[in-house]
Amino acid sequence: MDYTGYIITEEQKDIRDMVNEFATRQIMPRAAEFDVKGELDWESYNKACEMGLLCPDIPEQYGGSGMDAMTSSIIRGDAGLGLTLSGNGLGIKPIMLAGNEQQKQRVADIILSDKPGRDPRWPQKRFGFAAFALTEPDAGSDAGACRTTAEKAGDEYILNGRKCFITNAPYADIFTVIATIDRSLGYKGLTMFLVDAHAEGVSIGKHEDKMGIRQSATSDIILENVHVPAGNRIGAEGQGFPMAMKTLEQGRAAIGSACCGVMRAAYETAIKYAQERTTMGKPIYKNQGILFKLADMQIAIETTRQFGLYVAALVDAKDPQASVLGPIAKTYASDALQKVVTEAVQILGGYGYMRDYPVEKLMRDAKIFQIFEGTNEIQRMIIGNNGIKANRIKN
Amino acid sequence: MNILVCAKQVPDTTEIRIDPVKHTLIRDGVPSILNPFDSYALEMALRIRDSVGGRVTVLSMGPAQAKNMLRECLSVGADKAWLCTDRVFGGSDTLATSFILSSAVKALEEREGKFDLILCGKQAIDGDTAQVGPEIAEHLGYPQVTYAVEIAAGDGSVTVKREAENGWEQILVKTPCLITATKPAFDLRFPTLKGKMNARKAEIPHLTNEELHLDVSRTGLKGSPTKVKSTFTPPVKEGGVIIQEDSDEQSARRAVAQLSTAHII
Numbered sequence: 195m196d197y198t199g200y201i202i203t204e205e206q207k208d209i210r211d212m213v214n215e216f217a218t219r220q221i222m223p224r225a226a227e228f229d230v231k232g233e234l235d236w237e238s239y240n241k242a243c244e245m246g247l248l249c250p251d252i253p254e255q256y257g258g259s260g261m262d263a264m265t266s267s268i269i270r271g272d273a274g275l276g277l278t279l280s281g282n283g284l285g286i287k288p289i290m291l292a293g294n295e296q297q298k299q300r301v302a303d304i305i306l307s308d309k310p311g312r313d314p315r316w317p318q319k320r321f322g323f324a325a326f327a328l329t330e331p332d333a334g335s336d337a338g339a340c341r342t343t344a345e346k347a348g349d350e351y352i353l354n355g356r357k358c359f360i361t362n363a364p365y366a367d368i369f370t371v372i373a374t375i376d377r378s379l380g381y382k383g384l385t386m387f388l389v390d391a392h393a394e395g396v397s398i399g400k401h402e403d404k405m406g407i408r409q410s411a412t413s414d415i416i417l418e419n420v421h422v423p424a425g426n427r428i429g430a431e432g433q434g435f436p437m438a439m440k441t442l443e444q445g446r447a448a449i450g451s452a453c454c455g456v457m458r459a460a461y462e463t464a465i466k467y468a469q470e471r472t473t474m475g476k477p478i479y480k481n482q483g484i485l486f487k488l489a490d491m492q493i494a495i496e497t498t499r500q501f502g503l504y505v506a507a508l509v510d511a512k513d514p515q516a517s518v519l520g521p522i523a524k525t526y527a528s529d530a531l532q533k534v535v536t537e538a539v540q541i542l543g544g545y546g547y548m549r550d551y552p553v554e555k556l557m558r559d560a561k562i563f564q565i566f567e568g569t570n571e572i573q574r575m576i577i578g579n580n581g582i583k584a585n586r587i588k589n
Numbered sequence: 590m591n592i593l594v595c596a597k598q599v600p601d602t603t604e605i606r607i608d609p610v611k612h613t614l615i616r617d618g619v620p621s622i623l624n625p626f627d628s629y630a631l632e633m634a635l636r637i638r639d640s641v642g643g644r645v646t647v648l649s650m651g652p653a654q655a656k657n658m659l660r661e662c663l664s665v666g667a668d669k670a671w672l673c674t675d676r677v678f679g680g681s682d683t684l685a686t687s688f689i690l691s692s693a694v695k696a697l698e699e700r701e702g703k704f705d706l707i708l709c710g711k712q713a714i715d716g717d718t719a720q721v722g723p724e725i726a727e728h729l730g731y732p733q734v735t736y737a738v739e740i741a742a743g744d745g746s747v748t749v750k751r752e753a754e755n756g757w758e759q760i761l762v763k764t765p766c767l768i769t770a771t772k773p774a775f776d777l778r779f780p781t782l783k784g785k786m787n788a789r790k791a792e793i794p795h796l797t798n799e800e801l802h803l804d805v806s807r808t809g810l811k812g813s814p815t816k817v818k819s820t821f822t823p824p825v826k827e828g829g830v831i832i833q834e835d836s837d838e839q840s841a842r843r844a845v846a847q848l849s850t851a852h853i854i
Binding site for chain 2: 204205208209212215216220241244245246247250
């Protein structure tokens with residue numbers, strides 16, 4: 195198979211540089227302020243959308259720009275803002291994977307439309323939002339325990355239930371919701387629906403006050419007798435679980451790049467500080483203890499980047515290895531990230547612990563990457579079991 | 590409105606160092622950027638186009654590597670870019686440059702239609718002469734407005750808000766005309782993903798002396814009366830003190846107190 199995507203092209207470099215500059219000039223100077231407020235920086239978000247960075251992987255035939263090479267660079271600017279952008283991608287992914295043409299065109303139209311004041315709840319909102327609604331209070335990693343129900347009634351389904359920790363829920367125009375058509379069927383009863391967020395019976399829970407990625411909004415979604423036309427079912431009944439897994443699998447490849455972005459931001463601050471800060475007559479990087487930390491940070495960044503690119507290339511090539519390596523990439527990247535941000539804070543010492551410097555925020559932002567998109571413990575279950583499957587002895 | 594923006598590729602002066610022995614700029618390894626004042630001119634042009642329609646063409650004179658900067662202009666939304674380049678143009682001072690560019694404007698008008706508006710940055714941050722824009726206007730016999738911060742398009746005219754010594758002036762000027770831009774309240778917009786990808790593929794045609802047929806005694810070093818006698822680094826001015834108290838009177842008192850403490854008065 196031809197993995198041309200592994201070594202990035204001149205065009206991709208160009209785009210990476212463009213997004214880096216945008217992150218440096220537009221997102222980063224404002225990131226601390228919006229982190230404290232726990233609000234989305236709408237100005238930067240809208241500018242990013244204008245640049246075409248919202249769901250760039252929507253195929254060109256639906257009006258998108260048909261590519262994705264900038265996750266890391268956006269996240270470097272601010273993880274919360276970056277995840278708000280990519281949360282939309284996650285929200286529409288099941289439709290792009292398994293929806294019909296009408297559904298694909300509909301979500302592309304909603305996401306890419308640019309109408310100021312289009313949503314009375316959010317005057318600053320100009321572009322569409324989508325949210326992927328899988329997790330429930332009692333069904334996180336164990337998606338089979340899903341309690342949200344979809345009851346068939348004529349040419350409609352009636353949805354009831356509660357989803358929690360849903361990224362972009364307060365802003366969303368559409369949700370992709372997993373619900374069960376029959377709880378006794380377990381995984382096999384799970385079905386995916388495209389739900390209009392403005393429909394009657396849909397309400398949004400309180401804004402979750404998070405430790406990090408505070409520009410990203412997270413809330414519950416409450417569904418009370420929500421009528422969903424049968425035409426909004428994505429794929430067939432009972433196909434929801436594999437669809438959700440496929441969605442997460444593709445998302446996992448991007449987590450590597452995302453972690454890389456936070457690491458880069460931490461490393462850039464630390465390596466600059468290590469040269470500016472002098473103690474005992476010399477810049478602190480001249481002490482081996484600091485220099486080695488910087489080296490280890492760089493090793494973590496490069497290995498994460500290479501691994502992430504490789505898995506992304508596998509996904510692009512539709513190679514089944516992607517589902518085996520994806521969990522490894524996600525786990526490795528997010529574990530490496532914790533070390534990098536912790537060491538960045540350590541290099542900055544007391545200043546690193548203060549809000550006046552950017553690294554304490556990066557340390558708070560970093561933690562979520564070990565938790566969401568399947569905790570690293572779940573990833574290790576998958577990785578371990580894949581290993582057993584591949585090496586099973588006969589007895 | 591058919592708009593031409595003249596743009597120059599300049600070394601990024603935030604990165605520039607001065608050779609301590611020769612007192613010249615060390616240009617090696619210094620990245621090249623679009624002259625910031627030209628970027629403001631471009632943004633003004635794009636804003637006019639966005640509000641009243643039309644086209645934005647960018648023209649630069651320089652070596653082939655200036656194409657990178659022109660691609661940047663295309664990626665933010667300029668419709669077309671031209672590079673005026675020829676060995677016989679090399680070493681031109683402001684007089685020769687403005688002569689070549691004004692001839693290029695006429696040659697471009699045959700291909701792109703008559704320009705209603707020519708926009709330049711007020712000066713380039715490498716030479717800092719602020720002469721090329723006004724000189725192009727003179728060569729073309731066009732009215733000119735310098736140090737613009739805002740341009741509003743009208744019918745057969747534009748209204749320009751310009752920075753003056755004591756505030757702003759508002760000037761109504763007939764088109765075609767030439768306007769030079771200073772730092773406005775905004776920056777050049779960010780490129781779009783699609784713009785970036787299209788700019789990579791865009792063809793940037795050259796204008797050489799084969800097209801312009803200029804008298805070579807008026808171009809390049811031969812056509813440049815300016816001779817550089819020497820370049821030097823001016824001594825660094827020491828930072829001053831700004832006194833701003835609640836009232837003018839308090840400020841004056843504080844100034845007098847400081848001056849007398851320093852035994853100046």
